[in-house]
Amino acid sequence: xxxxxxxxxxxxxxxxxxxxxxxxxxxxxxxxxxxxxxxxxxxxxxxxxxxxxxxxxxxxxxxxxxxxxxxxxxxxxxxxxxxxxxxxxxxxxxxxxxxxxxxxxxxxxxxxxxxxxxxxxxxxxxxxxxxxxxxxxxxxxxxxxxxxxxxxxxxxxxxxxxxxxxxxxxxxxxxxxxxxxxxxxxxxxxxxxxxxxxxxxxxxxxxxxxxxxxxxxxxxxxxxxxxxxxxxxxxxxxxxxxxxxxxxxxxxxxxxxxxxxxxxxxxxxxxxxxxxxxxxxxxxxxxxxxxxxxxxxxxxxxxxxxxxxxxxxxxxxxxxxxxxxxxxxxxxxxxxxxxxxxxxxxxxxx
Amino acid sequence: xxxxxxxxxxxxxxxxxxxxxxxxxxxxxxxxxxxxxxxxxxxxxxxxxxxxxxxxxxxxxxxxxxxxxxxxxxxxxxxxxxxxxxxxxxxxxxxxxxxxxxxxxxxxxxxxxxxxxxxxxxxxxxxxxxxxxxxxxxxxxxxxxxxxxxxxxxxxxxxxxxxxxxxxxxxxxxxxxxxxxxxxxxxxxxxxxxxxxxxxxxxxxxxxxxxxxxxxxxxxxxxxxxxxxxxxxxxxxxxxxxxxxxxxxxxxxxxxxxxxxxxxxxxxxxxx
Numbered sequence: 001x002x003x004x005x006x007x008x009x010x011x012x013x014x015x016x017x018x019x020x021x022x023x024x025x026x027x028x029x030x031x032x033x034x035x036x037x038x039x040x041x042x043x044x045x046x047x048x049x050x051x052x053x054x055x056x057x058x059x060x061x062x063x064x065x066x067x068x069x070x071x072x073x074x075x076x077x078x079x080x081x082x083x084x085x086x087x088x089x090x091x092x093x094x095x096x097x098x099x100x101x102x103x104x105x106x107x108x109x110x111x112x113x114x115x116x117x118x119x120x121x122x123x124x125x126x127x128x129x130x131x132x133x134x135x136x137x138x139x140x141x142x143x144x145x146x147x148x149x150x151x152x153x154x155x156x157x158x159x160x161x162x163x164x165x166x167x168x169x170x171x172x173x174x175x176x177x178x179x180x181x182x183x184x185x186x187x188x189x190x191x192x193x194x195x196x197x198x199x200x201x202x203x204x205x206x207x208x209x210x211x212x213x214x215x216x217x218x219x220x221x222x223x224x225x226x227x228x229x230x231x232x233x234x235x236x237x238x239x240x241x242x243x244x245x246x247x248x249x250x251x252x253x254x255x256x257x258x259x260x261x262x263x264x265x266x267x268x269x270x271x272x273x274x275x276x277x278x279x280x281x282x283x284x285x286x287x288x289x290x291x292x293x294x295x296x297x298x299x300x301x302x303x304x305x306x307x308x309x310x311x312x313x314x315x316x317x318x319x320x321x322x323x324x325x326x327x328x329x330x331x332x333x334x335x336x337x338x339x340x341x342x343x344x345x346x347x348x349x350x
Numbered sequence: 351x352x353x354x355x356x357x358x359x360x361x362x363x364x365x366x367x368x369x370x371x372x373x374x375x376x377x378x379x380x381x382x383x384x385x386x387x388x389x390x391x392x393x394x395x396x397x398x399x400x401x402x403x404x405x406x407x408x409x410x411x412x413x414x415x416x417x418x419x420x421x422x423x424x425x426x427x428x429x430x431x432x433x434x435x436x437x438x439x440x441x442x443x444x445x446x447x448x449x450x451x452x453x454x455x456x457x458x459x460x461x462x463x464x465x466x467x468x469x470x471x472x473x474x475x476x477x478x479x480x481x482x483x484x485x486x487x488x489x490x491x492x493x494x495x496x497x498x499x500x501x502x503x504x505x506x507x508x509x510x511x512x513x514x515x516x517x518x519x520x521x522x523x524x525x526x527x528x529x530x531x532x533x534x535x536x537x538x539x540x541x542x543x544x545x546x547x548x549x550x551x552x553x554x555x556x557x558x559x560x561x562x563x564x565x566x567x568x569x570x571x572x573x574x575x576x577x578x579x580x581x582x583x584x585x586x587x588x589x590x591x592x593x594x595x596x597x598x599x600x601x602x603x604x605x606x607x608x609x610x611x612x613x614x615x616x617x618x619x620x621x622x
């Protein structure tokens with residue numbers, strides 16, 4: 001859980017989200033930004049009604065024996081957006097993608113892709129996918145793999161163009177088995193791109209990649225997006241969803257917990273994280289204005305507050321010896337934790 | 351960033367180049383399937399070199415005998431040809447499907463607009479190509495080392511009959527490929543292939559094997575397959591060709607049905 005995803009906290013200095021288009025780089029919402037984002041989130045249904053839906057799950061439940069992987073899920077992918085399906089392992093992300101791609105059928109409910117059944121050829125030729133695979137046949141070269149996929153599509157991109165785009169030119173004639181991990185992943189992406197897709201599925205595309213490879217992969221995805229295409233991304237890296245997505249669907253235990261822009265998801269959790277070394281006891285701290293959560297980390301107390309200014313003011317008044325005061329924005333990971341925590345608490349008490 | 355799709359000027363309209371063509375897809379798929387396995391020594395050596403090696407060894411040991419009314423040198427061209435073709439098909443499908451399924455490669459293919467037929471047709475095509483190669487190799491070994499003689503039409507009849515064997519054994523390979531994982535499938539295939547080949551008289555003429563094994567052979571598809579191949583080059587029949595054809599067709603249907611069942615059973619294995 002405490003992976004490097006957390007490292008970007010504190011560097012959240014990007015401008016507050018103004019329009020949906022400009023909101024991709026993540027930002028710690030200021031109070032204003034949070035309000036703005038919330039307003040925006042509220043306004044979303046009207047602005048998005050005009051955007052065509054390219055893929056959809058409606059009322060979908062998927063069971064594998066006793067396991068319910070998805071539980072009455074509604075999910076729409078709108079043309080031109082980057083939708084991140086975010087959730088921990090086993091939350092149903094891959095099942096959702098598999099249903100949209102026609103790899104499985106829903107137990108109940110329907111999955112549609114470009115208005116058709118996901119297995120229709122008319123829909124399939126418009127889709128590319130980076131799936132969680134451990135490899136492709138080792139004895140074919142980069143170029144041969146792309147050539148073999150390119151014949152399936154009515155309007156493929158030229159093989160050399162895709163090779164150049166994914167920086168595989170130097171190894172174009174090398175067999176897959178002799179590629180490095182990063183090169184292999186780039187070939188998987190190249191295979192997804194060869195058909196010149198309108199809709200790209202990325203199922204945990206950077207799992208197992210180092211930070212460097214991950215960032216360069218994001219760069220490639222952004223280039224792809226410059227063509228006005230649609231992307232569905234599943235990830236358990238909050239940083240990834242934050243960096244790429246216009247809209248996030250939080251999935252946990254097969255249910256949609258929340259949905260919105262990265263900013264609005266953040267705005268719906270308490271706004272600020274306050275950390276300080278204080279002699280105040282837990283009860284006093286919890287009673288401070290705005291505090292919704294308290295955690296002890298070593299000598300420091302960490303508070304999650306919806307009214308940071310009031311909390312800090314009270315803190316300082318009650319404890320003159322308070323030291324190491326730190327106020328930071330709340331990242332998506334906090335949002336996610338608080339959503340899942342609430343969900344589990346409710347589940348346990350119910 | 352979120353501009354409309356109209357900015358994609360480089361993309362031609364969907365109807366501009368209707369280049370998709372099933373025959374072309376299958377041809378290209380077959381070519382790559384062939385390259386893929388030809389470059390894999392564990393496959394190409396096993397399928398092409400083993401029957402040759404066995405023919406040379408067994409041929410020099412038993413080539414001078416007679417079985418079912420013909421020289422065993424000629425007899426074994428048919429039986430080792432059969433062993434080669436059936437291993438080409440069984441291993442191409444068995445190992446191919448198991449590893450491609452295990453890697454997730456098959457999911458990628460299923461997501462792509464590849465016509466499902468192309469996946470199987472290319473593996474059949476590839477098996478046929480390897481089948482022709484292995485029959486040619488074993489025939490040359492027989493002609494050169496044992497002085498075996500074939501009339502051209504007789505040899506074509508043998509080749510045609512042997513290639514028919516691709517279908518039942520591709521179906522058997524498919525079944526094993528869907529039932530077992532990438533690591534266990536090759537072992538299972540060998541455990542099925544080797545005793546079956548031996549007991550059906552593919553390595554040594556069926557008539558010199560103990561009666562108990564000959565009795566078991568009646569229930570093996572490989573036995574009926576070998577007898578059809580031997581019939582094509584004039585061996586004395588042990589049963590009518592119609593019986594052999596019927597039994598082989600029956601096995602093909604059973605293997606295929608089980609493979610389809612195994613395929614559906616596999617559907618829900620990966621989720622998360």
